[in-house]
Amino acid sequence: MPVFSLDPVQTAWCTQLRTLAAEKLRPLAEKAEPGRVNRPLVAALGELGLLERLFGAAAGSPAGAEATAAVGAGARALELCLLRESLAYGCTEAETALALQGLGSYPIVQAGTAAQRERWLPEVIAGRAVAAFALSEPDAGSDAAALALKAVPDQGGWRLSGEKRWISNAPEADFYTVFARTTQGAGARGVTAFLVPADRPGLAGAALEMLSPHPIGALTFTDVPVTRDDVLGDEDRGFRVAMNTLNLFRPSVGAFAVGMAQAALDATLGHIARRCAFGGPLKDLQSVAHQVAEMATRIEAARLLVYAAAAAYDEGAADVPKRSAMAKLLATETAQHVVDAAVQLHGARALQRGHLLEHLYREVRAPRIYEGATEVQRTIIAKELYAEELHAHELHAEGPYAKGTKEPYA
Template identity: 75%
Template sequence: MTAFSLDPAQTAWCEELRTLARDRLAPLAAEGAPGHVNRPLLAALGELGLLDRLFGSGALDLCLLRESLARGCTEAETALALQGLGAFPVLRSGTPAQRERWLPGVRAGRHVAAFALSEPGAGSDAGALALDAAPDSGGWRLTGEKCWISNAPEADFYTVFARTTPGARARGVTAFLVPADRAGLTGTALDMLSPHPIGALAFDGVRVTPDDLLGGPDRGFAVAMDTLNLFRPSVGAFALGMARAALDATVEHTATRTAFGAPLSALQAVSHQVAEMATRTEAARLLVYAAAAAHDAGEPGVPRRAAMAKLYATETAQFVVDTAVQLHGARALRRGHLLEHLYREVRAPRIYEGASEVQRTIIAKELYANREPTA
């Protein structure tokens, strides 16, 4: 296998996942309340062993899993990905006791995880975190806010990043595992364009101890980047799955919808747009797979490759879905239509886990840092 092709077993697995998402998971997703954690859907993901794949697979398998689920049911993909994002720091940096307490429930879909990094004044600039972790009797007291946190306020535990060393920017951030029932922690749901749950968290002197540490004092930024370097290419895979779903629908629609006495596909203006959608989608696929393969192989330049994959795939998905809506016409704007759903879903990935502008900055910084000066 190379970074640019899949073997027959992987291809068959992707098709199986897509069918499973469409036939079994999509009905459960339809029964959920928008903006709330769909626990029956999570339980089904656990029962099918898909949540377990989050922790036993590499970046490429994670990308294939997210892409395939997204083609059949975006809600199932998002529920699975948020579990991974919130729990991966526990797997990688947690103590044996933390892993034993929380990960079996995450794998089974009983415990809901959340990744609490962003704040009202610190989204893309993670080094500017202001949630204060003040020393207190051998532990710390967390005081401040988190915002735009997926699965909040309904998660069972949060991976929380707080400032333990003032003025040290990224070098002064520590990660903690904070159960949702900890005294002083409250949350508020936010009504967002995307249908999955997002909320704000308020910390009023929330007590944490050394037993709650993830990765050690002042190691939180490394914990966050370890997680994001894995999940950024897979955000691109999520976007890729949506692009492929929109492309599939558009090929079918333009081949069967007639106008001016012929299928829409007979119009060069239409067929060329579909060709552009397909070409950009394939280019995004190659970038995503290559970034994931580089991560799994331990190759250098993973942050740049992950940034390229997320940037290009999410921007491409926005273009593909928007073009699909245009070619479908008014029917695509009707509530409940696949493309209406994708149109709402596709916008957020260009912002979360590092906005497109941040990804461009990461790419440019590495290019300039590694340049070879001319004599």
């Protein structure tokens, strides 16, 4: 993988995004009711062309039906990471609104029919339609292959029955990408992805009061009708649609975390330069200096791992699942550490309602859980490492040591 250094165009774009987040998006975020979809904010993301960039369409092309073909090519992971990191630095609510549009819509990008794309993607790009990714259930979160939402055959289609929980943008989204079990006892091989508009009969939802300020809810499916026209991809192959989506978005969750961590560090550097204690500014205390040096080093390491994972995705590398898991793991754990350390260095003022760090302290916890908890990422990494070792051993067995000679590391 290449050593990372952003080019001047990318650097300038990130600076522009930070400015947009602070000056245009932050005021919209501050006016919103916590736990509700902020439609003016989503619309602004569309008007600014950021949702279009999210899907990999060429900058400046129209956010309408004619943009669908460009969108269908799919997102560039590195560009997605730069978007999320930069927006998170200036306005976490804007970052989250943008990311949820992508998470809920990318299954349509990668596996939708022409009719599905034409109906929904222009609306998402323009910020007029709100999307949601409905995978988690009360008893199937990290173990996504254990999904229990039933899709029972009915007159050439199916009826969906069951519950989804902890779904971002529920119950206010305009459509959901829903993963349901079409073949019992088949594990991951028996899951189908469906595009379900929010107005389908039998679909109901309720908001959940969560620590995170963005909307999260539960969905109840009572014989919700879906047809073959609603299927995303192939029947019984929906788990692949879900995993392909998560492989793209996991590094960008890391980018979100890096953006928050960088904001916390920069706030801390300003605070310790101004705050005096024990006869001088806090920054002159060795313990404080060592702490911020550790924070900065961890952030940079996480950032580079996120960018490397994104580049691997863009290049079609074989080890994307491992790199994506590593990026999300390190970046989210790093952000938790950095924000906590920043609160400690600020003292009680950081916990006052409305302080940047109070906000980040609430925001930073959830990314260690969603789209695969930290423990799940470690399991994925280990599984991929074992598979690589087995493959290497098989290749080695076919080489010069295959005829009974001693292996050099046996």
